[in-house]
Amino acid sequence: xxxxxxxSTGAMRAxxxxxxxxxxxxxxxxxALIPAAQAVETAFxxxxxxxxxxxxxxxxxxxxxxxxxxxxxxxxxSEALGVRVLLKREDLAHTGSHKINNVLGQALLARRMGKRKxxxxxxxxxHGVATATAAALLGLTCTVYMGQTDVRRQEMNVFRxxxxxxxxxxxxxxxxxxxxxxxxxxALRAWVNETExxxxxxxxxxxxxxYPWMVREFQRVIGEEARAQCxxxxxxxxxxxxxxxxxxxxNAAGTFxxxxxxxxRLVGVEAAGGSAVEKGKLGxxxxxxSHFLQDDDSQVLEAHSISAGLDYPGVGxxxxxxxxxxxxxxxxxxxxQAVRALKLVTRTEGILPALESAHALAxxxxxAATGELAAGSTVLVTLSGRGDKDIQQVREHLR
Amino acid sequence: MSVAxxxxxHHLRAARADxxxxxxxxxxxxxxxxxxxxxxxxAEAGADAVEIGxxxxxxxxxGPTVQQAAALATGRGGRPRSLLDExxxxxxxxPLVVMTYANVAMTLTPERGVGGFLDHLAAxxxxxxxxxxxxxxxSAEYLARAAEAEVAAVLLAAPSCGDDRCREIARASSxxxxxxxxxxxxxxxxxxxxxARETARRLKGMTDLPVVTGFGISTVEHAVEACVDADGVVxxxxxxxxxxxxxxxxxVVDAVAAFRRALSSVGG
Numbered sequence: 001x002x003x004x005x006x007x008s009t010g011a012m013r014a015x016x017x018x019x020x021x022x023x024x025x026x027x028x029x030x031x032a033l034i035p036a037a038q039a040v041e042t043a044f045x046x047x048x049x050x051x052x053x054x055x056x057x058x059x060x061x062x063x064x065x066x067x068x069x070x071x072x073x074x075x076x077x078s079e080a081l082g083v084r085v086l087l088k089r090e091d092l093a094h095t096g097s098h099k100i101n102n103v104l105g106q107a108l109l110a111r112r113m114g115k116r117k118x119x120x121x122x123x124x125x126x127h128g129v130a131t132a133t134a135a136a137l138l139g140l141t142c143t144v145y146m147g148q149t150d151v152r153r154q155e156m157n158v159f160r161x162x163x164x165x166x167x168x169x170x171x172x173x174x175x176x177x178x179x180x181x182x183x184x185x186x187a188l189r190a191w192v193n194e195t196e197x198x199x200x201x202x203x204x205x206x207x208x209x210x211y212p213w214m215v216r217e218f219q220r221v222i223g224e225e226a227r228a229q230c231x232x233x234x235x236x237x238x239x240x241x242x243x244x245x246x247x248x249x250x251n252a253a254g255t256f257x258x259x260x261x262x263x264x265r266l267v268g269v270e271a272a273g274g275s276a277v278e279k280g281k282l283g284x285x286x287x288x289x290s291h292f293l294q295d296d297d298s299q300v301l302e303a304h305s306i307s308a309g310l311d312y313p314g315v316g317x318x319x320x321x322x323x324x325x326x327x328x329x330x331x332x333x334x335x336x337q338a339v340r341a342l343k344l345v346t347r348t349e350g351i352l353p354a355l356e357s358a359h360a361l362a363x364x365x366x367x368a369a370t371g372e373l374a375a376g377s378t379v380l381v382t383l384s385g386r387g388d389k390d391i392q393q394v395r396e397h398l399r
Numbered sequence: 400m401s402v403a404x405x406x407x408x409h410h411l412r413a414a415r416a417d418x419x420x421x422x423x424x425x426x427x428x429x430x431x432x433x434x435x436x437x438x439x440x441x442a443e444a445g446a447d448a449v450e451i452g453x454x455x456x457x458x459x460x461x462g463p464t465v466q467q468a469a470a471l472a473t474g475r476g477g478r479p480r481s482l483l484d485e486x487x488x489x490x491x492x493x494p495l496v497v498m499t500y501a502n503v504a505m506t507l508t509p510e511r512g513v514g515g516f517l518d519h520l521a522a523x524x525x526x527x528x529x530x531x532x533x534x535x536x537x538s539a540e541y542l543a544r545a546a547e548a549e550v551a552a553v554l555l556a557a558p559s560c561g562d563d564r565c566r567e568i569a570r571a572s573s574x575x576x577x578x579x580x581x582x583x584x585x586x587x588x589x590x591x592x593x594x595a596r597e598t599a600r601r602l603k604g605m606t607d608l609p610v611v612t613g614f615g616i617s618t619v620e621h622a623v624e625a626c627v628d629a630d631g632v633v634x635x636x637x638x639x640x641x642x643x644x645x646x647x648x649x650x651v652v653d654a655v656a657a658f659r660r661a662l663s664s665v666g667g
Contacts, residue, residue, distance in 0.1 A: 032557030174470030
């Protein structure tokens with residue numbers, strides 16, 4: 001059976017006609033945006049079934065992104081932890097994170113739909129950089145909405161986007177906070193205002209249908225490659241445990257899609273200050289129904305994490321569904337744990353992970369120490385991005 | 400609320416039958432300490448209904464002015480439940496229509512969902528409700544519960560909606576059909592969008608419900624122009640900006656009166 005066939009029989013299927021994974025998802029948009037969301041859905045369904053589109057997409061992934069990304073065996077880290085750790089190296093993808101996989105798919109789709117502009121929200125800046133990159137590659141204009149707080153924390157990424165020709169618009173809420181939640185509000189408002197010309201390039205497995213599904217499909221290349229690489233490398237063909245960090249949840253969704261039909265235990269790791277799966281309550285934000293951190297007065301709270309990419313009060317709808325069905329175990333780690341894991345991996349392997357990815361690694365470090373991960377077990381961790389962008393945060397945290 | 404107020408639709412139809420163009424001012428609940436005086440004053444100044452915004456942390460269809468108004472309200476400690484409690488004691492002769500976002504509608508009474516929210520609105524005397532991020536496809540339960548609670552669920556139609564969609568929206572809407580003037584978030588603008596009249600005209604050809612145009616009605620001239628086709632207008636940001644800038648409630652009531660006077664010249 002090919003990887004595609006195995007995957008299509010697994011538990012991460014397309015959502016139902018209303019865009020729902022179990023109870024979660026849907027399309028909670030103003031009527032004004034419904035035609036635009038429907039057009040994206042129709043275009044994606046057609047494109048994803050069109051060999052010309054998928055061939056062009058695969059070609060760009062190979063020749064532009066540098067896929068397949070390697071699977072790296074971590075000898076010294078494994079020795080230190082007593083478990084065998086393999087890293088799926090999305091940090092080596094062009095632009096430095098997995099975000100480019102999704103963005104190239106959506107940028108090709110935007111061109112196919114005749115759109116001239118990409119709109120994006122960004123937290124850490126990785127999705128913004130990836131979108132600006134794809135826009136440059138395909139000759140589209142690009143506006144990136146970014147929370148004011150993140151504009152400060154990710155100064156170099158802002159400049160990088162501007163170098164790529166994108167306009168970066170800082171977004172502040174009226175009460176002065178500005179992270180990924182505000183950036184998404186800004187991007188959604190821009191989508192209302194520019195729906196004719198612009199495609200909204202959502203950066204994670206969130207937003208209204210079809211985005212959570214479409215973004216997962218564009219990211220499933222992570223899981224498919226890792227599955228094939230593990231089959232080559234491991235006597236058991238699949239690892240015992242597959243781990244990924246979860247903000248909106250796109251690298252995790254793409255990774256899990258490759259292993260959901262195997263016996264592997266799947267673990268999603270959120271930031272302690274943004275653990276929507278565990279601590280969120282059912283609600284609706286940014287076009288979808290999911291779990292969101294909110295108070296008793298129906299106001300959505302700001303998440304708090306050292307990692308801008310995990311600083312989101314909600315989580316993709318499919319993840320909450322996977323948590324409810326029990327197929328994926330979700331947990332969280334603190335800023336301190338993430339930074340300690342970042343240091344450990346940097347010193348033992350010479351790989352500086354993004355703070356987001358360091359959350360997944362921190363769980364491995366912790367689970368190996370407590371025995372939750374049996375000695376000698378094999379763990380695949382998706383290293384979703386490189387940590388160069390985070391050097392300043394890490395330095396401040398360690399002071 | 401006065402027992403003389405009939406259902407939202409009956410009230411608006413009766414006003415229209417009298418040759419009036421409908422005026423629906425928007426007031427963010429809690430935006431200033433004396434916001435209830437503004438609701439009362441607007442009713443006395445000739446509003447046909449008053450739209451009451453309940454603050455939400457992430458108002459995706461609102462521009463800067465309404466965002467600021469919501470932040471002022473929450474900054475003063477106003478929350479959807481407490482603001483509805485304040486509204487409960489208000490005695491005005493026009494129907495009140497609450498506008499808020501889906502998260503508030505679904506989670507205000509978490510164990511009872513959207514039905515609990517609608518029952519609560521009915522209990523405080525609210526006659527209509529607008530939830531802009533609940534499109535038709537997500538509205539089956541909401542519409543059924545609204546009908547049970549006898550709260551008119553007002554649906555929005557936008558310039559981007561095709562004729563078939565507009566027809567479905569008009570059929571499912573209660574009270575009136577809210578015509579979004581342009582593909583823009585709420586807020587003041589220099590001119591009325593060309594899509595405003597065209598969208599209202601399309602809707603008027605499909606329904607006998609009152610068609611009320613909102614979003615970007617910034618001046619009395621815009622209101623008059625919109626009412627060439629629409630049965631009325633919602634005026635929001637233009638009024639809320641005055642409060643955000645520190646104007647007293649009495650001045651905002653005067654502004655409502657000015658809209659009334661201008662629309663009276665159109666009516667008939």
